[in-house]
Amino acid sequence: MMVAIGDYNELEIAKEVDFGVYLDSDDGEILLPAKYVPDDARVGDRLRVFIYRDSEDRMIATTLEPKAKVGDFAALQVKDTNQYGAFLEWGLEKDLFVPFQNQRDKMQAGRRYVIYIYLDDSSDRIVGTAKYEKYLQKEVTDLTEGQEVQLLVAGLTDLGYKVIVNNKYLGMVYKNEVFRDLPIGEQTRGYIKKVREDQKLDVTLQRVGFGEVKDAAQIILEKLQGANGSLPLSDNSDPDTIYQMLGMSKKTFKRAIGTLYRQGQVVLHPESISLTNQIEE
Known part of the structure; x- marks a missing residue:
């Protein structure tokens, strides 16, 4: 098999030299410098290495892991x-x-x-x-609405943030649905809101529908438990304050505490919420 330059390869140690080891490949022997050779490595062992070209354009191996590889x-x-x-x-x-x-x-x-x-x-x-x-895929073939995806924030437009979805597609997170700083280059989790007919993706940072409320309710319960059963949040709280404390929009917060209230798990106060068992005690 030919060596994949700019990617990881599993290659066998062919021979040892003073300055490292040579790895066997269909493209010839490739040097792995001594400082990257594992202490217990021996001739015949197979090593997972990253292959690139050095300053003299020779193929060289390393056990260092780059932040990205070819195709990323x-x-x-x-x-x-x-x-x-x-x-x-x-x-x-x-x-x-x-x-x-x-x-x-x-x-x-x-x-x-x-x-x-x-x-x-x-x-x-x-x-x-x-x-x-031009390296992004134009036709969406493996995503469905509500699916969790990995996002790389790539740019800012008047509408919102351009994001690269699952290292393959271009998507958009709309400004009015973002309640925190979203710096260019940040990697974060998101959810497919809609796969449009033109194959463009609308993406949200929060789970859509019932799953979103269920997740938010669990977050609120965990925050309450970690704050002695009470949080200084209510229907009157500022959206930014809610996002800073819980990482969710005010709309999602209100739906979640409504669900928890109907389930008898929280008590709602004018300026706070508390666990029911906290009140009973």
Whole structure:
């Protein structure tokens, strides 16, 4: 099997040398430098290694785990720039290169950018691009409404936040449904609100429907139990205060405490809520 550059490979140790070990592959022997060789590794052992190219374009192995691999979208920080492009820190000795033609605006050192990592066909080098849209899948084939997904916050528009869903699709979280800071590059959990006819995804940070209320009710109960049975929240509380304390919208909070009240688990006060057994005691 050919070596997958920019990905993890399981390769056998072919021989030991003073400066490391050589791993056997269909592309020839690949060096794993001594500082990355496990202490108990011996000839014949198979190691899981990440393969990339060093500064002289030779294939080299490492047991370090980069923040992302070829085929991934990721938010990485610019370490340095020069006349050819930008170099992003991604957890390996050699930084990830993003050439000028792959930048939307000139990248600045110290800032984070959402990029896609790919193997350049002409040079066989691993590079990144901030023009990631063309690498997203256009047709949604494996998502349903209400499904939990992983999100990478990729950008901000007038409507809301662009998010990359499950490392495959582009989605939107609308501004009026976000009640906290959502910085570019954050990875978080979300839920599919709607798969539109044009194959675009509407996404929410909170579970939709009954499941959302059920989850919220459990969160409130746990918070009450950890706060001696009482919380300074009510129907009159500010939405930002509710979100800061519970991580949910005021609408969801009101539905959840209504459910808990009907179940006899909480007592509602003008400026607070408390566990029923707390009152009985």
